[in-house]
Amino acid sequence: MSSSASLAAPTQRSEQRQAAARVVGLTKVYGCGDTEVVALDHVDLDLAAGEFTAIMGPSGSGKSTLMHCAAGLDSASAGEVHIGDVDITRLKDKALTALRRDRVGFIFQAFNLIPTLTAEENILLPLSIAGRKPDQAWFDLVVETVGLRDRLGHRPSELSGGQQQRVACARALVSRPEIIFADEPTGNLDSASGTEVLAFLRRSVDEFGQTIVMVTHDPVAASHTDRVVFLADGRVVDEMRAPTAERVLEAMLGFERRTAGA
Amino acid sequence: MLQASWKSLLGRKLRLLMSAFAIILGVSFVAGSLIFTDTIGKAFDGITDTVGDVVVRPATTSGMFDGTGSSRTVPGDLVERLAGTTGAARADGNVSDETTFVVSKAGKLVGGQGAPGLGLNHNEAPTSSGAQPLTLTAGHWPERSGEVVLDVATAERAGYRVGDTVALVTSGAQPKVSATLVGTAEFASGGLVGASITVFDTKTAQALYFGGKDEYTTVTVTAKDGVSADELASAVQQALPAGFESITGAKLAEEQKTSINEALSFISTFLLIFAGIALFVGSFLIINTFSILVAQRSRELAMLRALGAGRGQVTRSVLFEAFVVGLVGSTLGLALGFGLAVGIRALFATLGLDLSESALVFQPSTAIAAYAVGMAVTMVAAYLPARRAGKMPPVAAMRDDVAMPEGTMRWRVAMGAVLVAAGITGVAVGGFAGVDNAAWFVGLGVFALVLGVAMTSPVAGRPVIAATGVVYRRLFGTVGHMAEQNAVRNPRRTAATASALMIGLTLVSMMSVFGASAKASIDKAIDASFAADFVVSNAIGQPFSAAVTDEVAQVPGVEAVSPLRIVDMQFNGGRTGGAAVDPQSFQRVVPIDLMDGSLAGLSGRAIAVDEKFAAEHDVAVGSKVELTVAGQEGSYTVAAVYHDLKAISLPILLGLETANAAGVPQQDSMAFVLTAPGSDRAAVEAGLETVVADLPTVTVKDQAAFAEEQRGPIDQMLALIYALLGLAVVIAVLGIVNTLALSVIERTREIGLLRAVGLSRRQLRTMLRLESVAIALLGAVLGVGLGLVGGWALQRALAGDGIDVLAIPAGQLAPFVALAGIVGVLAALWPGRRAARLDVLRAITTD
Structure with a gap:
């Protein structure tokens, strides 16, 4: 009873907070007829502002599709996706592009940076595309936080994988987006660099109040978040607050067993 | 292995076609030139195949189409004497003139742009085959003064029908002649290649051309049955007084054909030079295309190496692709060559060589040459990229980011520098040292310079790109900056693409400087040496x-x-x-x-x-x-x-x-x-x-108008050269399209990322357009620069031949650069559209 109370408390609090993004009845179907695959099946999900959320699930569970649709990179077959107060499923390419530029940040698993630009130019890319001036104090703070001060003039090819991911994180943060989507941001990193990146993401949530949604299949990565949403067969099957690596792993194994049994 | 190459080709049909483009255009030019040249040969085969058995003429007169021939003639009484020669069936006196032109109903001269206006007398002399060179198609032959017969085509062009009064101009004692058209005739061999034929009766012809004296230009002696032309020729020679000679019709025809072919051989040389330029430009694009294709397939090639394919096998697999590209390109080029030959025929028709009545001649040698040239150029150009493909280390298959093993550019730049030095020397010697054959030195020097600059341009072109970059950053911000960066990230690729345009523009601007100088020199010379108030001259050079x-x-x-x-x-x-x-x-x-x-x-x-x-x-x-x-x-x-x-x-x-x-x-x-x-x-x-x-045909001009007239042929020549060089520029533009399109494919993931972080489609298109313009401007700046140097040197080299004024046609050169910019914009259209249509998500997740 007490455990359920402790679970309920933050839920109530997050409901009081405004949702940074909201997914309602999101369905994504690939192909048609015999080859039809339902990747997302009426998913409902609220992503609270100022929270670090992990989306987990076995391969093929639809977790990447969910993130792509939520971020406006992929179109939904049915349902709604709200970022702030905008239903992005109704937006045309031009407005969607502007939304991605101004209100959303991205961190991909690999190939996050433009090879011809320096680290600093990469960080400022979304702002300079928009023709906006960076807030110098904020830029300095972000660069300081990711510890890249002495690497700003380097090209991506001169940076280590971990450094490249930190540049990507800085780029995602610098425009102060309403929400950052991270797609397996530590997938290509060794564990030390991965931990560094995760710690940095954690800090940006705690210190700057940034909202982050991260897709991962690594229970350790998920343990850095506030909330883990589990997906299987295109549906939200469970969620967990204040996760630890052990509990996440256990839950994952549980789903695998259930899937295998079924 | 062969199967792997084949599959890879089929999987990339579009790219295959794009790389074949350069070959298609180059080969079509070669084929078109050869077809046109053969067509010319055939056309004159016909016109000379109309001579009698034996011809008697004043000794050592020149050929039939020689406008400045002799007025020496064969006396009339000789004709009758020759008719009595043993073995002779008959002898006929021929009167012929080459400057008798028909004035059309509208008062315009018919023909006269180089092709002769033949004025002939009518006689019944048969050709060696026994036929008549002219066959009446309407009316009757002229019988008295005031009657003429025209060839059908000329009558039609001039708008005359039998019964009309025809106006003629001649350079004989009577400059204006008017006569009634009593008939039309057809030339036995069909086409007249723009020439016109006017037939008078013998008396009238003699009156017009020989002041009424009973004289002939030549005499045709016809052999009796069973007597050979050679026998008759020597029998006739015996009977001839000194100062005359007899020659068999076959030999005369041969003589005439040779002199025509000599006179026209410059046309085929001229056309083939431009075909060579087109192929040379094309080879840059093939090197480029194959380099890019190999780079894109590097992981696949490394995989083949890892699976046990030898270096040679990988190299051969790429060469096999080149072979197929060459084969396809040559075949399509050959087909396109026909179309081009039609175009060249039309182009030359405007310059007075009218072959519209002659069917295009296609000889097997044309096909052989087209395939040989097309295949050889493709294979040679693909060799370097193919060798580089073979050097791919097998381990590259496992790596995430595969970079092609690129040798340093030091060797290339050094070679280029040597060529540039050689070129400068050649240009300097030719232009300023006053040696013999100075123009050749300049030509070879410019060739070496072009090659050298093309080789060093990955380095030498940087300042140009950097300058463009400064402007781009100021005007377009990050998008401009990225465009500049993209233009320099593959220096060789950019250089090769720009070089193709550079070559075309070097030649165009060199010709433009030379032409302007020639015109300025003419003006100056006329100004200095022209004391007359008016000049009476003939507009067509007759x-x-x-x-x-x-x-x-x-x-x-x-x-x-x-x-x-x-x-x-x-x-x-x-x-x-x-x-x-x-x-x-x-x-x-x-x-x-x-x-x-x-x-x-x-x-x-x-x-x-x-x-x-x-x-x-x-x-x-x-x-x-x-x-x-x-x-x-x-x-x-x-x-x-x-x-x-x-x-x-x-x-x-x-x-x-x-x-x-x-x-x-x-x-x-x-x-x-x-x-x-x-x-x-x-x-x-x-x-x-x-x-x-x-x-x-005759005009009165004051000094300014006379100078204008003298400049006319230069403008015409320049227009022709521009038209032919236009092809090289078209190939270069296709090269930019090709390079950009392949770059877009190569940078798919990057484009996806840019789109994901908020680059709009328009910004993406702008970025590609700016990159394209940067490449085009690089080519234009280098090309116009080299052209200026070359044109200057050429003018200096020919200063002794009357081109003693240097004129830089800035008003012509500046538009070339501006045009290059427009070319860049156009070249980016299609790649830009393709890039903008990329699905963001799919792009970012591609390998």
Whole structure:
């Protein structure tokens, strides 16, 4: 009873907070007829502002599709996706592009940076595309936080994988987006660099109040978040607050067993 | 392995086609040129295949299409004597003239742009095959003065029907002739290649061309059955008086064909040079395309190596692709060549070589040449990328980011630098050292420079790109910055793409500088050496009747008229330019700067020579010179030496009287008119216009208009060269499209990322457009720069030949650069559209 109370408390609090993004009845179907695959099946999900959320699930569970649709990179077959107060499923390419530029940040698993630009130019890319001036104090703070001060003039090819991911994180943060989507941001990193990146993401949530949604299949990565949403067969099957690596792993194994049994 | 290459080809049909484009265009130019050349050959095969068994003519006269031939003739009584030769069935006298032109109903000259206007007498002499060279298609043959027959095509072009009154202009004693069209005839061999035929009865022809004397140009002797042409020719030779010769029709036809082919061989050389340029430009694009294709497939190639394929096998697999590309490109190019031949035919028709009646001739050798050239160029160009593919380390298959093993550019830049140095030397020697064959030095120098700059341009082009980048960043911010960065990230690729455009523009701007200089030089020369108020001349470069000059002298207000009569002369076995003039009046209209002697003595066997001629052949006043004038050899004495004439190159001057004695036709090339002091210029001009009113070929011009007329051929030549070089530029543009399109494919993930972080489609298109413009501008700046240097050197090299003024046509060169910018914008259209259509998510997740 007490455990359920402790679970309920933050839920109530997050409901009081405004949702940074909201997914309602999101369905994504690939192909048609015999080859039809339902990747997302009426998913409902609220992503609270100022929270670090992990989306987990076995391969093929639809977790990447969910993130792509939520971020406006992929179109939904049915349902709604709200970022702030905008239903992005109704937006045309031009407005969607502007939304991605101004209100959303991205961190991909690999190939996050433009090879011809320096680290600093990469960080400022979304702002300079928009023709906006960076807030110098904020830029300095972000660069300081990711510890890249002495690497700003380097090209991506001169940076280590971990450094490249930190540049990507800085780029995602610098425009102060309403929400950052991270797609397996530590997938290509060794564990030390991965931990560094995760710690940095954690800090940006705690210190700057940034909202982050991260897709991962690594229970350790998920343990850095506030909330883990589990997906299987295109549906939200469970969620967990204040996760630890052990509990996440256990839950994952549980789903695998259930899937295998079924 | 072969199967793997084959599959890879089929999987990339679009890229295959794009890389084949350069080959298609180059080969089509080669094939088109060859088809056109063969067509010319065939057309004249026909026209010369119309000669009789044996022809008698004055000894050593030149061919039938020689406008400045002799006026020496065969006397009429010889015809009857020849008819009685053993073995002869009949003998017919031929009267022929090449400057008889038809004036159309609308008052315009028909033909006359290089092709002769044949004036013939009618006779029944059969050709060697027994047929008649001309077959009547309507009406009857002319029987008396005032009747003519025209060839069908000419009658049609001029709008005349049987019964109409035809206006003709000739350079004979009677410049204007009008006669009733009594019939039309068809030439046995079909096409006349733009020439026209006017047939008179023999009496009228003799009246027009020989002042009514019973004389002939040649005599055709026809053999009896069973007598061979050779037998008859030697029998006729026995019967001939000195100064005449007999020749079999077959030999004469051969002679004529050879002289025509010689005269026209420059056309095929000219066309093939441009085909070569197109292929040269194309080879850059093939190198580029294969380099990119190999780079994109590097992981796949490394995989093949990891699976156990040898270096040679990988190299061969790429070469096999090149082989197929070459094969496909050559085949399509050959087909396109037909279309191009039609275009070239139309182009030359506007210049007076009208082959529209001749069917295009396709010989197997054309196909062989097209395939050989197409395959060889493709394979050679693909060799370097193929070798690099073989060097791919197998471990690259496992790596995430695969970079092609790229050798340092040091070797390449060093080679390029050597070539640039050699080129500069060549240009400097040719342009400024005053050596013989200076133009060749300049040509080779420019070639070396172009190659050298192309090789060093990955490095040498950086300042240009950097300068563009500064402007881009200021105007387009990050998008401009990224465009600049993209343009320099593959320096070789950018350089090769720009080089293709550079080559075309180098030649275009070089020609443009040279042409402008030539025109400026003409203006200056005419300005300096033109004392006459008016010039009477023939718009089509044919001489006109001396009777016109006499009439001009009668116009009120004309103080003096001085004719210039271009005479065909031979010296030391080669042709030499020269003219007959009136020694007294000529100096008043064309200021001649005498070095020695005087023109007053220009009569009898005296000549004057210019400084250059005197120096080259080591003659001075008093020297004896052996000269062939109008086909007659003779010994002449040098009476004067003068400084080279600026306006026209005339190494030798004769007196009119001397020319008449040698049998030069009474036809003037130009007549210079001086007005009397105090006379009304406009009235004199009106009077002169009245004289030439009915002669559409003869015009009256003042100095400015005359200069304009002299500049005309240069403009025409430049237009032709621009049209042909246009092809090289088209190939270069396709090259930019190709490079950009392949780059877009290569950078798919990057484009996806940019789109994901908020780059709009428009910004993406702008980025590609700017990259394209940067490449095009690089090519344009290098090309125009090299062209300026080359044109300057060429002008200097030919300063001694009269091109002594340097003119830089900035008004023409600046648009070339601007045009290159537009070309860049256009070239980015398709790749830009493709890039903008990429699905963001799919792009970012591609391998």
